[in-house]
Amino acid sequence: MEQITARPIVRVGVDLAKRLMQVHAVDAVGRVVTARALAREKFLPWCAQLPPxxxxxxxxxGGAHHWARRLRAMGLESRLVAGHFVGPYRMEGRRGKNDANDAAAVCEAAGRPHMRFVPTKTAEQQAVLAVHRLREGVKEERTACINRIRGLLAEFGLVFAQRPEVLRTELADVIEDASNELPHLARVALQRAQLQWSELEGHLAWCDERIAAHVKTDEQAKTAAQLMGIGPVTASALAASVGEFRQFRTGAQFGAWLGLVPSQHSSGGKTSLGRITKRGDDYLRTLLIQGAKSAVMTAHKRRDRISQWLVQLTARVGWQKAVVAMANKNARILWAVLARGRRFDADHVSVKPDGCAMAVPATAA
Structure with missing residues (x-):
């Protein structure tokens, strides 16, 4: 293959796509060496000419982690940049978005000394997350199926309690009951809907089995599952999504990455805090919030320090704010035990070292 250029390339920005890869390469002083579009099958051979x-x-x-692994195996330094960090470096602004401008913006963002990069996930991590994505999709389909059955029954004056268990128990009898006004065709349609419901339950059970197996074999997930308000699904998702917890300097930074800290609009020395930012992974944040809600609602039944703190906090600020605070606390505790290799202790009392400006992780309020 023809050589790329006589000038050495030190950094390349790539705009990924299904068929065409736009590359933007610069030298050590930031001068553009080449900017071109490559067919998908020519991308790796072109990268093979780059200096180690x-x-x-x-x-x-989609596919960014795959390409990052392939490039790393070739001896190149692959970096992944979050999309919201790339936009500000597009010189043409929002209205100048195209593949070439995006590749140039990625290249510029990757050269910033304080830029934060996304760690490359392993194929095993992505496999576990695929089970989680499948599980979420099956849950949505199951809910839609149940609601569809309820709607069909309501058309014939048959209404049941909202709990799925009640409907599951009564549905077979309703289909077989000749005294109601269900026509034959409607009974057949409901039978097929019932089969679909059973099939979805089987898919969901398979996903839960795979997630439980992951928690048993993964040390990080096993440790995370010990925390109050973190079950197998949350533990597995956290271990697979984050991977290396030491990428965060503090537990507070990890909580901010999950979007569990207040947004700020501060100026002139006056601090103004708003709602939580809701940045980061929606799935992880939702799991942590749901688990924290369970911990808050049952805190009065336990006597450990965290539960006593939850009872007092709920009385002071209400259960909704207490749920978010508990989710943020779990995130910080999780960082402390996994990044520092400590054992989780529900009765631990954290002490801030003198002269240390770092936020106290673990069980600090």
């Missing part, structure tokens, strides 16, 4: 250790940056999207 050359930075190849991509925006996080």
């Amino acid at each position: 250790g050359c930075v190849v940056a991509m925006e996080t999207c």
Whole structure:
């Protein structure tokens, strides 16, 4: 293959796509060496000509982790940049978005000394997350199926309690009951809907079995499952999504990455805090919030320090704010035990070292 250029390339920005890869390469002083579109099958051969250790940056999207692993295996330094960090470096602004401008923005963002990059996930991590995505999709389909059955029954004056268990118990009898006004065709349709419901339950059970097996074999997930308000699904998702917890400097930074800290609009020395930012992974944050809700609602039944703190906090600020505070506390505790290799202790009392400005992780309120 023809050589790329006589000038050495030190950094490449890539805009990934299904068929065409737009590359933007610069030298050590930031001058553009080449900017071109490559067919998908020519991308890796082109990258093979780059000098060892050359930075190849991509925006996080579908397939980005796959390409990052392939490039790293070739001896290149692959970097993944979150999409919301790339936009400000597009010189043409929002209205100048195209593949070439996006590749140039990725290249520029990757060269910033304080830029934060997304760690590359392993194939095993992505496999576990695939089970989680499948489980969420099956849950949505199951809810839609149940609601569809309820709607069909309501058309014939048959209404049941909202709990799925009640409907499951009564549905077979309703289909077989000749005294109601269900026509034959409607009975057949409901039978097929019932079979679909059973099939979805089987898929969901399979996903739960795979997640439980992951928690048993993964040390990080096993440790996370010990925390109050974190069950197998949350523990597995956290271990697979985060991977290396030491990428965060503090537990507070990890909580901010999950979007569990207040947004700020502060100026002139006056601090103004708003609602939680809701940044980061929606799935992880939702799981942590749901688990924290369970911990808050049952805190009065336990006597450990965290539960006593929850009871007092709920009385002071209400259960909704207490739920978010508990989710943030769990995130910080999780960082402390996994990044520092400590054992989880529900009765631990954290002490802030003198002269240390770092936020106290673990069980600090």
